[in-house]
Amino acid sequence: MISVKNLHKYFGKLEVLKGVDAQIAEKEVVVVIGPSGSGKSTFLRCLNKLEEATSGEIIIDGIPLNDNATNINMIRREVGMVFQRFNLFPHKTALKNIELAPIKVRGQGRQEAEQKARELLRKVGLEDKADVYPDQLSGGQQQRVAIARALAMHPKIMLFDEPTSALDPEMVGEVLTVMKNLAREGMTMVVVTHEMGFAREVGDRVLFMDEGIIVEEGSPEEIFSNPKNPRTQSFLSKIL
Amino acid sequence: MNWQLSISSIPDLLQGAILTIELTAVAVSSGTIIGLLMAMCRLSKRKFLSVPSAVYVDFFRGTPLLVQLLLIGYGAPQVLNFQAPDNWFYIASIIALALNSGAYITEIFRAGIQSIDRGQSEAARSLGMSQTQSMLYVILPQAVKRVIPPLGNEFIAMLKDSSLVSVLAIQELLLSGKIIVGRTYQPFPVYIMVALIYLVMTFIISRFVNYTERRFAKNDIR
Ligand SMILES: Nc1ncnc2c1ncn2[C@@H]1O[C@H](COP(=O)(O)OP(=O)(O)O)[C@@H](O)[C@H]1O
Ligand SMILES: [Mg+2]
Numbered sequence: 247m248i249s250v251k252n253l254h255k256y257f258g259k260l261e262v263l264k265g266v267d268a269q270i271a272e273k274e275v276v277v278v279i280g281p282s283g284s285g286k287s288t289f290l291r292c293l294n295k296l297e298e299a300t301s302g303e304i305i306i307d308g309i310p311l312n313d314n315a316t317n318i319n320m321i322r323r324e325v326g327m328v329f330q331r332f333n334l335f336p337h338k339t340a341l342k343n344i345e346l347a348p349i350k351v352r353g354q355g356r357q358e359a360e361q362k363a364r365e366l367l368r369k370v371g372l373e374d375k376a377d378v379y380p381d382q383l384s385g386g387q388q389q390r391v392a393i394a395r396a397l398a399m400h401p402k403i404m405l406f407d408e409p410t411s412a413l414d415p416e417m418v419g420e421v422l423t424v425m426k427n428l429a430r431e432g433m434t435m436v437v438v439t440h441e442m443g444f445a446r447e448v449g450d451r452v453l454f455m456d457e458g459i460i461v462e463e464g465s466p467e468e469i470f471s472n473p474k475n476p477r478t479q480s481f482l483s484k485i486l
Numbered sequence: 487m488n489w490q491l492s493i494s495s496i497p498d499l500l501q502g503a504i505l506t507i508e509l510t511a512v513a514v515s516s517g518t519i520i521g522l523l524m525a526m527c528r529l530s531k532r533k534f535l536s537v538p539s540a541v542y543v544d545f546f547r548g549t550p551l552l553v554q555l556l557l558i559g560y561g562a563p564q565v566l567n568f569q570a571p572d573n574w575f576y577i578a579s580i581i582a583l584a585l586n587s588g589a590y591i592t593e594i595f596r597a598g599i600q601s602i603d604r605g606q607s608e609a610a611r612s613l614g615m616s617q618t619q620s621m622l623y624v625i626l627p628q629a630v631k632r633v634i635p636p637l638g639n640e641f642i643a644m645l646k647d648s649s650l651v652s653v654l655a656i657q658e659l660l661l662s663g664k665i666i667v668g669r670t671y672q673p674f675p676v677y678i679m680v681a682l683i684y685l686v687m688t689f690i691i692s693r694f695v696n697y698t699e700r701r702f703a704k705n706d707i708r
Contacts, residue, residue: 323614
């Protein structure tokens, strides 16, 4: 589903990704962990070309991203993204946030889009918040709307960049529940998070990133209970 | 002081004031369209769009409006070698005012668009929206609300600056006053009335701007 080979990314002279290789299969849930500044967000953002790779190869669902013939908007429809800071559109209600892209990008009819949007709101447990603006929703609710908004495009892959890091602790659970359900439905997911419970429960694989490379990878069990690399050990000892 | 003259000059002055409002309204509304387009160009990654836009803004903000009026009113027919129509000075005034306010409004829109959090366009783009769609449905609706107060101020500035078109013999408010002064040799009673009429107009507009500003502040970002 996702194939990354020798991915390098520079910001000016700063090398942030120093040769990342990763293969992610369909329906796989991959959790990315690592210290702050290690390049996790950059890696994720390269996967839908919010950041352009400096060199290397990224293939999403058989389509190479750095090929000029590739229409990036077509790929982005298939790759949903959820941000740490939600990034809901503040001038639109929850319902309109969800409907917008299906109507404008997929050309869905208004009625169909609205019906689907309401279904998605129900799925994330917010059917009563359809007509509410983002600033009247709690962080956890906003993030659930953001997930519904991404799902409305029927993506094949979902990317999550620390989706619970900006939330008050009591709201983390509701967002993780939505994500766990999604994982169980067979969504292909790449999740940057430090929620070890989530990783153990639904993660198929954990990648540990440090200083722009993937230092170690393995099943959640292997990584959390028996990390081999000293950098992984030291990182885990700090956060567990 | 000759209050009688002040009063009796009002009808003529109001006639001029109507032209002042007309010039200002046409200039600022065309300037808004120019400014919106130029702001898009300015923010484009493509050099052939951003560079001309920057040159345009620098030129019209960096030179006096009076010079621009003379340049277009007298200079353009000469250098472009066309027979100026009878109402050329009127047309030239509108062109100069529109281009001038367009330059200021470009900067207003640019600042407004840039004030919108980057996460907004990233969210839009990550949903598969094109740059244009993201601008149209996500960025501009939010930017417009931030742009309204400075646009109102631009309208007030333009209302006052439009007095400069009297140099092209356009009989707006100021020139209407000058003509009466030329006839009566009584500058003070006439010009004080001219000033009062400008004041009333700018006062009304600034009240209106304050009102919209407060209304938008109330339901903040929506
Ligand atoms: N747009 C950018 N411009 C310059 N440097 C950046 C940019 N985005 C991220 N970086 C730098 O890249 C490094 C990795 O950042 P990031 O991918 O956000 O790490 P993480 O998500 O693991 O915390 C950091 O040193 C950060 O300062
Ligand atoms: Mg990050």
